[in-house]
Amino acid sequence: MQSHDTRTGTTEHRALIIASNQAMTLSVRRILEQSEWQIETCRDQDEFNLLAEQASWLLVIIVCERGSSEMLKILQSLQSAIASEKTSSIVIAEQPSISDAILYTRNGAMDYLSWPVIPSQLLEIAERAYRLAEYAVLKSQSQFTDQSKSDDVATGSTKSGRAMIGSSVAMIELSKQIVRIARSPELRVFITGETGTGKEVVARLLHDLSARSGPFLPVNCAATVESLLESDLFGHEKGAFTGAHATKKGLWEEAASGTLFLDEITETSPTVQAKLLRVLQEGVIRRVGSNREIKVSARVIAASNRDIEQAVREGTFRRDLYYRLGQVLRLPPLRERLEDIRLLITHFCQRTSREIVVTPEAMELLCAYEWPGNVRELESVIQQIITFSGRFVFREDVLRHINISSPQQQKVNLPFWSAMNSLRHDEWPTIRDLRNWYVTQAFLYFGQESVVARYLGMDARTVSTILEEVAESNKSIRGAISSGDKE
Numbered sequence: 001m002q003s004h005d006t007r008t009g010t011t012e013h014r015a016l017i018i019a020s021n022q023a024m025t026l027s028v029r030r031i032l033e034q035s036e037w038q039i040e041t042c043r044d045q046d047e048f049n050l051l052a053e054q055a056s057w058l059l060v061i062i063v064c065e066r067g068s069s070e071m072l073k074i075l076q077s078l079q080s081a082i083a084s085e086k087t088s089s090i091v092i093a094e095q096p097s098i099s100d101a102i103l104y105t106r107n108g109a110m111d112y113l114s115w116p117v118i119p120s121q122l123l124e125i126a127e128r129a130y131r132l133a134e135y136a137v138l139k140s141q142s143q144f145t146d147q148s149k150s151d152d153v154a155t156g157s158t159k160s161g162r163a164m165i166g167s168s169v170a171m172i173e174l175s176k177q178i179v180r181i182a183r184s185p186e187l188r189v190f191i192t193g194e195t196g197t198g199k200e201v202v203a204r205l206l207h208d209l210s211a212r213s214g215p216f217l218p219v220n221c222a223a224t225v226e227s228l229l230e231s232d233l234f235g236h237e238k239g240a241f242t243g244a245h246a247t248k249k250g251l252w253e254e255a256a257s258g259t260l261f262l263d264e265i266t267e268t269s270p271t272v273q274a275k276l277l278r279v280l281q282e283g284v285i286r287r288v289g290s291n292r293e294i295k296v297s298a299r300v301i302a303a304s305n306r307d308i309e310q311a312v313r314e315g316t317f318r319r320d321l322y323y324r325l326g327q328v329l330r331l332p333p334l335r336e337r338l339e340d341i342r343l344l345i346t347h348f349c350q351r352t353s354r355e356i357v358v359t360p361e362a363m364e365l366l367c368a369y370e371w372p373g374n375v376r377e378l379e380s381v382i383q384q385i386i387t388f389s390g391r392f393v394f395r396e397d398v399l400r401h402i403n404i405s406s407p408q409q410q411k412v413n414l415p416f417w418s419a420m421n422s423l424r425h426d427e428w429p430t431i432r433d434l435r436n437w438y439v440t441q442a443f444l445y446f447g448q449e450s451v452v453a454r455y456l457g458m459d460a461r462t463v464s465t466i467l468e469e470v471a472e473s474n475k476s477i478r479g480a481i482s483s484g485d486k487e
Contacts, residue, residue: 012058013037013130018048018074019063021094024115028061028092031119032126045070052077059129060089063115064100075107082108085136085391088129092117110390128394135359135392164201165347165375166340170332178202181327182209188280188324190265191303193331196376199303200263202331206301207259214258214298217251222264226272231288234275240289252285255298265325266304266311273318280324300325334371334378341367344375348382356386361395369402439466 015037019025029039064071081087091104096114111125191199207216235250284293311317349356389397442452453460
């Protein structure tokens with residue numbers, strides 16, 4: 001159900017409000033008409049069926065009163081239009097519940113709101129419905145290119161399915177280094193880079209390209225205590241320590257002819273570093289509790305998110321071990337290859353089972369963010385956005401998951417706007433009433449006049465005067481104000 005002007009290529013702002021309560025209908029209508037929506041109304045399913053035969057709407061708002069099941073049937077009748085993105089539906093509940101929220105959402109509602117509704121919230125959702133219809137029309141007319149289908153995003157991938165993504169100069173140069181290093185399968189490699197830059201992905205890619213016959217075995221040196229780390233790496237003999245009920249091969253033996261990946265190697269103790277140095281020098285290990293030397297053939301790739309040269313200077317990492325770690329590969333943080341963000345987003349969207357379109361406004365916002373957690377943070381945020389958005393990802397979807405604006409720019413939704421929406425004009429509070437209510441609520445929340453004054457941008461003496469006035473006229477909150485901190 002969509003109203004579309006084929007002459008201009010734009011979608012009309014047409015909406016239908018279904019509510020048996022005329023006061024609620026009037027309130028919702030006034031909110032939408034502020035943004036120039038063309039409104040039609042009906043009261044029940046019979047009226048809706050008559051209107052649906054001769055009209056169509058971009059947005060259908062269903063107001064559910066207590067104990068009514070009729071509105072669910074109306075929503076279910078809109079299934080085909082919702083699925084084809086010709087219309088969107090919002091449900092407003094007089095008595096909201098979790099079970100109803102799940103029920104209506106599963107039946108296609110774009111959002112489920114409680115009454116009284118906050119005007120700004122309703123207008124934001126309505127605008128999203130409009131843009132969703134606009135993008136659907138453009139897509140059907142081939143005026144919108146689905147980025148996820150047009151970009152060749154991967155420069156290299158591992159057998160596990162993880163990929164190196166990018167077309168920036170930094171990533172192209174890194175990929176060339178990886179290919180050269182892979183041609184020397186015995187060369188040790190040390191990978192350095194910030195958390196989330198993909199060090200294990202690069203290590204696995206090096207292993208795959210080197211065509212080593214053995215397995216790729218990773219071990220996180222920072223996540224294992226020293227005694228267990230030695231046993232994990234070198235193995236142990238039966239009876240070597242309490243709990244060693246049988247002889248066990250270490251990862252170094254298990255990775256024979258393969259690759260051993262020592263992640264966060266800078267977090268190892270001096271004792272473990274000394275043993276690692278000996279293995280790298282001699283090519284042999286000794287299991288814990290044994291004097292027998294075992295020759296090992298695994299290639300070693302190490303990694304750390306710390307500045308290893310600084311660790312050497314500070315004396316927390318052995319200089320001679322650092323020299324034994326071989327070729328150094330530095331992975332650039334995402335802020336140094338901003339042009340790759342678009343490709344990464346496209347790649348993460350492609351990995352889902354859904355067709356996802358990131359709108360230009362949302363993509364611009366994502367590309368402008370610094371991403372301190374690098375690729376790992378980007379992947380996590382994209383997964384969250386996809387989970388909670390529809391087929392199209394809009395700017396507001398992004399803003400729910402990353403904090404771009406400063407605290408001073410963030411606005412608070414004030415509950416009294418929704419309360420005013422449900423009142424007649426002759427019942428509206430005065431500016432003085434609103435001021436007193438606002439200051440009182442802030443004081444009940446913060447408990448200190450000085451904090452209230454700072455947050456509301458008021459003079460402390462004015463705050464004190466208002467609270468004294470409210471306390472004199474309202475016995476129910478007099479005690480709460482009197483017990484607060486007047487400093």
